[in-house]
Amino acid sequence: MGVTIKDIAKAAEVSYSTVSKALRDSPLVKEPTKQKIIKIAHQLGYQPNVAARSLVSKKSQTIGVVWPTIERVTHSALVTGLNKQLEELSYTTLISINEMEDAINTFNRYQVDAIVAFNEKNSREPAKSTVPIVTYGIAHEDSPFPTVDVNRKQAIQTAVDHLARTGHRSISYIGDMVQEDHLQEEKVEGFRQAIKDYDLELNSTSIIKVNDLASYDGYEAMKELLKKTDHPSAVISGSHDLSKGILRAIQEAGRSIPEDISIISYDNIPATEDLELPLSTVGVPLSTITEKLSEILIALINEETVEQSIYLKPELNITQSCKAWNGGETNE
Amino acid sequence: MGVTIKDIAKAAEVSYSTVSKALRDSPLVKEPTKQKIIKIAHQLGYQPNVAARSLVSKKSQTIGVVWPTIERVTHSALVTGLNKQLEELSYTTLISINEMEDAINTFNRYQVDAIVAFNEKNSREPAKSTVPIVTYGIAHEDSPFPTVDVNRKQAIQTAVDHLARTGHRSISYIGDMVQEDHLQEEKVEGFRQAIKDYDLELNSTSIIKVNDLASYDGYEAMKELLKKTDHPSAVISGSHDLSKGILRAIQEAGRSIPEDISIISYDNIPATEDLELPLSTVGVPLSTITEKLSEILIALINEETVEQSIYLKPELNITQSCKAWNGGETNE
DNA sequence: CACTCAAATAACAACGTTGTTATTATTGTA
């Protein structure tokens, strides 16, 4: 059924090794011959057989992505971005949603050139792999693979830093921390520390926990917060979805952004144009993450050494949703 | 680097062809030898090389899934389910998030045994494929591949049917239909027709359009609806997410389900246990879809003929969120 | 103890491709 290089050879009346060279654009074959072969290959709808090719070349030009929990949407934008990036580097991306270990085995059998794993739950014993692996996520020291992670703590600190420098004294953080999720803890930790560093007030409404990461939770939390007479002049939100709800609550309450309240949202998503108001964000841009990941992948494939742990630095992106604070409270 | 059967052969002091047979549990090799070989293979961490294997066997025991828009979460549960199902049939699943045509080419090169494509946008020219394909989604007649689809129209009709039979006269449908989305239209169409068939009233609040499919949209829509004095006795929701918002709105308004209002949600998701109240649903269970898809895949691989278009029949699942209606309005 | 017959294992071809080596065709030069 499949048309092979030999079929082309027959049709073009040359040897199959010439066809191979012609299709790989080798200078060893004369231009007219090359053209003829390419044309015939195209006519016959030839698709090279990866099995055969990677068998001999020991390379598959393919990267495996281990992504066990597709249902949590967190990483989908990242996977999409990575896919695009790798495509430009002429790599094909394959995704497996099996458990880390199974997925790695599958990819090993498939002779992918390297693997990216989304290390959600701290994986137990590292799977044996003949293929280099880079993980994205919680970078614990004893990880058997190089890890790329986002510095969440620093992100929130950066946000507080900006707000404090622009006069805000009363800042709240709204985030989810119900699930014993290390990633979320890190953000809260960053908040606490920054508040302390700037000697800002820390009271019962400074850190507001929400139950889930949906937009509605942000909405409710902000609604509650606005009921208090002494609500903060700035709010930092732990996720994009929460921020959506927060914006709604503020608008519904007839307050205005940034006059009454400034907002900064933790975020990795590229744009954020689905909102009426362009949101100030802090976080590592998706493109930075995908660039770093592909860079490491390529390095690993070329058997270069790479750093064991890489913490990407968040970037602050301030828009109309933030404003310096000089009213309301007594300034010194 | 990779361990091959020849390495095992050397270690076990047998020929490599014997190793091959032993590992495939052939009766042609003596039991003790077999055990010895298997043990050594395990020790060395042997992983068969798919490239070589599929080169000779022309089978890869792999199914490719074409899923260009992972960011829309709609299909993630389905992919997860399908993956599990295929795993049980000892097939490996690979996912590509490239455009249909690219993805199909990739999978062809990889010699997957068959392909499932999520046909979101009506794809233009069908890609050439040497591998059988089944699409999931809009089943238009001239599709070049067999298609599995869910009968959304019938789903909503079934819901109306149930409500009408249990005494409801005033029923609303809340759904998203802003994007010119054929799938959504189908549901509305089903609603209209069923209302007509049962000669129920159809007024300005019978069909409520929402802008998006998020929970918040359902919340807002329901809140509005409840303000009216003559609100419906039953609501059909176009999606799971909308339903979540609808529930909240009803609870917030101090109404009770199902005493004041009955609810049926369109849904394919397996459980729905994240809600306080078990929701009545109508839709094709995910397991039915994945079973049908794998069934067709296997048939295609075995070169059996399959139906061109398959419309899966929705199932109605009534729980506490529904109750017969006999109060309020004047009954005949 | 030779001799058949089956059991166990070994050897080999094939899958489609690439890289290397061998052969043939084509040119340029004396």
Add this chain to the structure above:
DNA sequence: TACAATAATAACAACGTTGTTATTTGAGTG
């Protein structure tokens, strides 16, 4: 016109595996 030197193409081995065919080993029999 003969002879290198080079360009173009062909032939072949190899990749790791499987299925088929060939060889060896070990019983069982007269």
